[in-house]
Structure formats: structure tokens, C-alpha cells
Amino acid sequence: MEKRQFIKVNPADNVGIVIIPEGIKAGTKLSDSVTAVEHVPHGHKVALKDFSKNEEIIRYGEVIGYAREDIPKGSWISEDKVQLPEPPHLEELPIATKVPDPLPPLEGYTFLGYRNSDGTVGTKNLLGIMTSVQCVEGVVNIAVERIKRELLPKYPNVDGVVPINHHYGCGVAIDAPEAKVPKRILKNLATHPNFGGELLLVGLGCEKLVPEKYFPDVKKENTVILQSELGFELMVDSIVSKARQCLERLDKRVREVCPVSDLVVGVQCGGSDAFSGITANPAVGYAADLLVRAGATVLFSEVTEVRDGVHHLTARAINQEVGQKLIDEMAWYDNYLELGGVDRDANPTPGNKAGGLANVVEKSLGSIAKSGSSAIVDVLSPGEKVRKKGLIFAATPASDFVCGTCQLASGITLQVFTTGRGTPYGLSMVPVIKVASNSELTKKWKNLIDVDAGKIATGDATIEDVGWEIFRLILEIASGNKKAWADYWRIENALCLFNPAPIT
Ligand code: CA
Numbered sequence: 001m002e003k004r005q006f007i008k009v010n011p012a013d014n015v016g017i018v019i020i021p022e023g024i025k026a027g028t029k030l031s032d033s034v035t036a037v038e039h040v041p042h043g044h045k046v047a048l049k050d051f052s053k054n055e056e057i058i059r060y061g062e063v064i065g066y067a068r069e070d071i072p073k074g075s076w077i078s079e080d081k082v083q084l085p086e087p088p089h090l091e092e093l094p095i096a097t098k099v100p101d102p103l104p105p106l107e108g109y110t111f112l113g114y115r116n117s118d119g120t121v122g123t124k125n126l127l128g129i130m131t132s133v134q135c136v137e138g139v140v141n142i143a144v145e146r147i148k149r150e151l152l153p154k155y156p157n158v159d160g161v162v163p164i165n166h167h168y169g170c171g172v173a174i175d176a177p178e179a180k181v182p183k184r185i186l187k188n189l190a191t192h193p194n195f196g197g198e199l200l201l202v203g204l205g206c207e208k209l210v211p212e213k214y215f216p217d218v219k220k221e222n223t224v225i226l227q228s229e230l231g232f233e234l235m236v237d238s239i240v241s242k243a244r245q246c247l248e249r250l251d252k253r254v255r256e257v258c259p260v261s262d263l264v265v266g267v268q269c270g271g272s273d274a275f276s277g278i279t280a281n282p283a284v285g286y287a288a289d290l291l292v293r294a295g296a297t298v299l300f301s302e303v304t305e306v307r308d309g310v311h312h313l314t315a316r317a318i319n320q321e322v323g324q325k326l327i328d329e330m331a332w333y334d335n336y337l338e339l340g341g342v343d344r345d346a347n348p349t350p351g352n353k354a355g356g357l358a359n360v361v362e363k364s365l366g367s368i369a370k371s372g373s374s375a376i377v378d379v380l381s382p383g384e385k386v387r388k389k390g391l392i393f394a395a396t397p398a399s400d401f402v403c404g405t406c407q408l409a410s411g412i413t414l415q416v417f418t419t420g421r422g423t424p425y426g427l428s429m430v431p432v433i434k435v436a437s438n439s440e441l442t443k444k445w446k447n448l449i450d451v452d453a454g455k456i457a458t459g460d461a462t463i464e465d466v467g468w469e470i471f472r473l474i475l476e477i478a479s480g481n482k483k484a485w486a487d488y489w490r491i492e493n494a495l496c497l498f499n500p501a502p503i504t
Helices: 134-154 177-190 231-250 280-293 303-316 320-339 350-354 360-371 400-410 439-444 463-478
Strands: 015-018 045-047 056-059 062-067 110-115 126-131 160-164 200-203 223-225 256-259 264-269 297-300 376-380 390-394 414-419 432-436
Touching: 015 056, 062 360, 110 463, 126 134, 126 177, 126 231, 134 160, 134 200, 134 231, 160 177, 177 400, 200 231, 223 231, 264 280, 264 360, 264 400, 280 297, 280 360, 280 390, 280 414, 280 432, 280 463, 297 360, 303 320, 303 360, 320 376, 390 400, 400 414, 414 463, 432 439, 432 463
Parallel strands: 126 160, 126 200, 200 223, 264 297, 264 414, 297 390, 376 390, 414 432
Antiparallel strands: 015 045, 056 062, 110 256
16 A cells, blocks of 8 residues: 555645655655645645635634745645634634534444433443542542452442542632532532442531532432541441442443433543644544434533634534633633633644644644534533533533543543543543554553554544544443453542632
8 A cells, every 4th residue: 555645634624734754755746636846844734736825724624824925736834834813802703603514313323321310321330439528538548448349349230439539628718609610510420420329428527518518419328427427447337338238229230222322422632742633633523423423412621722723613603602601611711821820822832833733723723623523512611511412512621630520520421532642541430542643652552542543644544434443432332341441450540620719
């Protein structure tokens, strides 16, 4: 097979991205109609048509800038030849101006999930143990060790025990306006679909985050208050004994055939590289479209990663209201950063530019590519529960575990995570499918990476091929037929709660 020299991410693109490490030499035939007229470096753009001055340069199917001069076909479109579009001001964004038509329905796909009485469907069967304040964490951890050792082997239908420890609950300004964020995240984590309505809550007894007030959905009989117990051993016994009752009930849960529309999938990136926006993110975007076509819910997030491409998102908002909600979330975050005395990392880094990213729009679009091409039907504040099916923007920080925790609170039952540099990231509450942007990482970490999107760059697969591979793997893993590597190794990171409110 002849080695591919460049790829087009979207059929509408009028530039190609050079994928061979040594770059393209002048005189290289790129297609029947295009021959390189000069050297074009790796990761950079080559003109696939003759551009006249001010003509639109299209990548990811979107305008990333305008030609500053006439650019002949086969030229290197270096950063200095691209006129940056006007930066998006939040006051004058296009709303619902480019709402994509609904994609054709995709039928005939199912998965095996745990259906809950509230209508949600889980992908794992877990005993969740929530703390209402960090004072109880040490005792809970000792109890969890005992539960895992003594009880869990007796309940083969239960996949694991997940402690939800956090540094909230007391010594915090619990009535501050932004305290609604951590309170909402914790409340919604407690009713996550993978806990089957049987979450165990451990409180202290004098904390500000009063269990019965802030966790109204947790069963009274599933609550342990340490100040009501007589000494250390009885505290642990009490947690273990309640855990046994929860496990009895959880062990009776069985998987049943569910339509794909019962899935709630989050997408995220971390440790990205120059190939993330060319391989892994567009492939995940293709899988996101397949999920939406099958009626599922897909959440994409990371405000700071999408901020500079937000005008493309507001244009895709299904209506005025959703577009405005998106703008409000951006404005909230701009203000949050400003209060902290920082600005978003607006301009691409020198490394980004050397890697071929001409400007901030191009950088953001690489991240937005994870969202696929469907209309945005809803916008969630950090940790709000999903209320619609389809593609949703869930506003979260881009920080990996903070984003992951917010998406879990929103109700994702599986996450797809793209990475270029590599991270052993995992969320024990839901399976995480890790997609590598380059094949070197896949080779280096063959027992941590689930999907190699690098084969798109080498020409061994298309974006569509890898998109389908991710979609099928989502169904396998959601069904429990297969384990993502992070689950295989039982990699357990602590969750990370987003708290924009003061600590007292
Ligand atoms: Ca991230």
C-alpha cells in the first residue's frame, strides 16, 4: 500500500494535514490534481486548491482563517499566511445559525445494562460509599478494606466497592452562591446509575453538609453517623454491616438487553499532542455521531478547551435558549478565571505552532472535534444531571479528574478519553476507554490504551473505521463483556470535586 502523505479531517476541508514524519518534499504528487510546490513540514497544512486573497481556509469543516495572499495549490499554508478570524465576543455570537440536520437514525444496536427503578441504566454494579465530610474518610477507608476482603467475594454479581471521598462537607461557606456547585455534584454522584439506588452514606454528625438535608435521595437505612457509634471498632462494624445489607440487594441486579439510547457517554481529552485533533478526537467525534444516531446521550465538556471555538458551538445550538445557556456558561468561566487573576491560555504555545496549529480557532476545533457533527440540544452547569438525549455540552473545567467527576455527577455511565502523551487515567465508577492519538503510544502502553487512533495517520484506517471500532467497543464494555484496561488493572484514582466557593 502506498504510504499516505496527508489527511483531510472533514470532506469539506480545503487543506490537508501532512502526516509523514519527514514532511512532504517539493514535487511530491499528493493526488491526481495536487502536487507539492514546496516543502511542507509534518503536522502542517498543505493547500488542496488555489486560494485567492481573503478566501476561506477550511479545516474540521470550519473556517479557521482567511488567506492573507494568493496561495497556489500544493503550497505550505504556514501560520503567517493565515488571517485570524475576529475573536468571538460573547455579546455577538451567532446562535442556532448552523443547526445541523438530524443525522439518519441508527437502529439494531443494543447493550446489556442494569436497569434502575428511576429509569436510568447502569454499566457496572457497584457499592458506592459516600462520605459527607472528610473527617470520616480514614474510618471509611478501613471499612472499605474489610468489605473488599471479607464481603465482596460472597457477592459475585457486584463489581466492586467505590469510596467517594472528598474534601468538602465542613469548614466551607456552605451558603455561598457558588457552593451550589460542590453540593450539586455530591448529591448527584450519590444517585449515579451504577450504584443501583443502594449508596451507603457515612457522616460524622456535626458537619455542615448535613446528610438528610443534602442527600435526600439516600435511603435512611443506608446511612451511618460515626458520632452515634460507641468507639472505633463499632463504627467499622456498623459500616460493614450496612454494607452487607446493600450488597445483598445489589447482588440481585441482573443485566438486561437495553437500547443504545439508554447509554450516557462522556468524552474528554488529556495529555493531547499534535495528532489528537487529527486522529483520536475526530474518531471519537464519529463515534459520538453514531451514539447520537442510535438515540444515546453524549456529553462533551472542558470550557477552557472550547472557549476560542465557541462561535462554532453556539451556531450548532438547537435553539436560542440553548445557545444563550452556552454563552452564560462561558461568561461564568471567564469571570471565574478573572477573579483568580488569570486569563485562559488564549494563544497556542510555540510548541502548538511548531506542530502546525496556526491559531486559537484551529486549536479549539481540534478539541471540539470530539463532539462530532450533530446539533447541541442542551447545556449543563457543572455536575447537573442530564435531562435530554442527544449531544450535550456539560460545562466543566478541563482538568482531567475534575471534568471526570462533574461528568459522573451528570450521569455518564462510560467515558471515552483521548490522549497523545499518555496518562493511566481511569474512573472506577464507570469504564473509561482510552484512545491514543498516535501508534507509538499504543505500542509503548499496549496494556493501558484501548484503541489506537494513530492508525488513521499511518493510513491503515480511516476516521470512520476507528469511529466504528470505538462505538462497538463502547457497547462491549458497557455490557460487561469486555474490560477497559483501566478496569482490568483496577486503577483507582480519587475523584476531584470542583469547588469554586470559599473555604472558611
Ligand atoms: Ca481534560
